[in-house]
Amino acid sequence: MRDPYAVLGVKRDAGQEEIRAAWRIVAKTVHPDQNQDDPFATIRFTEVGRAYDLLRDPQKRSRYDQAHREAEIRREMELRRMEQMRRQQSARKAQPESVQGTTESAEDVVSRIFGIDSRQQQAASNAAPPLHPSANSERQGPSGAPASSLDNSDLPVPAARRTTAAVDILSALVRRIRGLRPVVDKAPDLVCDLVVTLEDLMKQSRVTLEANGETLRVPLATGTTDGTVIRLKDQGHRINDLKRGDAVLTVRVAPGPFRVDGFDLRMTLPVTIENAVLGCETTVTAPNGDDLPVVVPAWSSSDHVIHLDGQGLADEEGNRGNLVVELRLLLWDRPDDKMIDLMRSLREGLYL
Known part of the structure; x- marks a missing residue:
């Protein structure tokens, strides 16, 4: 996932109101209905929703900011260490x-x-x-x-x-x-992200990564999810007369129809106002391609979630997470006069 701040176009110290306003503007701009000729519109729209879900939650945002700061510090230390090694050599x-x-x-x-x-x-x-x-x-x-x-x-x-x-x-x-002994010199570790697809995680595929001028083959074992750190021994940087470093890879799932949240998968289900008020029965497509029935309860508001058990990723013990369906209210493509009159009467206290 790209930097959520960059996706929404806000600064890192932006408040919740600014983030919410930016999300509404960007989501409306990249909505698939507004970009029907763009095959990547759905991916961008999902990425915007994922960025907003992360930044609107104070705990998730705090964890992300902390991880981002630690990654910057590690990257700076690795660069300094490599430069020092080169000077010594x-x-x-x-x-x-x-x-x-x-x-x-x-x-x-x-x-x-x-x-x-x-x-x-x-x-x-x-x-x-x-x-x-x-x-x-x-x-x-x-x-x-x-x-x-x-x-x-x-x-x-x-x-x-x-x-x-x-x-x-x-x-x-x-x-x-x-009273210290000189330690054995070792080249710095190769620290980078490994971008995979949800299908790769589901099938536990062996993916390849071009890094440091070499091709690394990385197995995705059971229990791998977004944010999992994989260490490959002696696959890092090479410096003469030094022991080769390791490759430290952080798994990142590419944007798609489903968002990875631990071992749960999240997706968005648009519903119209009448279906949200009266309730309905519909289907959603699971990650494996199957159609799953979903019952939308009557009087469901936006952000209401429906859990489908056992449709997520498998953990280290083989237990699967859930598929979390998030409802989003969707207006019609064209204004409806009857609905407009009804909303006006409710707001102004007039009853027909």
């Missing part, structure tokens, strides 16, 4: 290799700060006796490492010591102070 590739064919990591530099590592111990064993700590601390080079002298000229200075990025050394130093 570029920095690693730009570092020249050691003349001896060995490199010294930031963790090795920090290890030398807190205690001499094995390589330095081996080099120091062949060198002159170490200087007194006080004397050593007084002879510091520009980078903070001990400067070479006549007493320790035989001690080799690794090339990586001069090329290790300062930010990596600082990060390793903070981890050592805090």
Whole structure:
């Protein structure tokens, strides 16, 4: 489903009166009766009704706004993480290799700060006796490492010591102070929406998604509905020297004659004024194509709902939701003089 605010053309801080007025205008504009030559008029009209149903309910609107904010935050964090990964990867590739064919990591530099590592111990064993700590601390080079002298000229200075990025050394130093271990780097997850049809959910089909330059095949298991999150291991972004991320897909049902509400399905049934007042018997088409009988009670107002059990989606245990039929009062295509006179007499208190 598209952004309901964009569908109705209102701002995110719009009040209920503004939302209701916008819904009436847009619904009248895209109504199928007004666009009989447009094959997609019914889909747009259903989308408008679905957007209004979401925004007019304070709880649904609050949950949607919260989910939208969280999605924006996650997207921003993923973009920042990917950019940081690319910078780190570029920095690693730009570092020249050691003349001896060995490199010294930031963790090795920090290890030398807190205690001499094995390589330095081996080099120091062949060198002159170490200087007194006080004397050593007084002879510091520009980078903070001990400067070479006549007493320790035989001690080799690794090339990586001069090329290790300062930010990596600082990060390793903070981890050592805090007692943390460096974690295994992993590429960011691929987070996106998976648009499916109601028929795909009913048949539990295997759908495909073109993302990240690859084709993902996603199975729709029992219990999948609008908003379900599916995680595919090792199907996310690829970055060299990093473990591949996952694909995190949020199922979104494409607009159609039926609206998905959990495992229930909702549809609109237009009724005329006389049928709403007197009641009637009619049929509706179920998602599987069957015609189901519906009894409209007498004196039914707009937004009255009729529940048809077991005609919705199946949950994880195989139990199906309901088909919820919402009544909408519908006027005739042309004005009716008798109905106009009757309504006028009721409003003005005149009785014929």
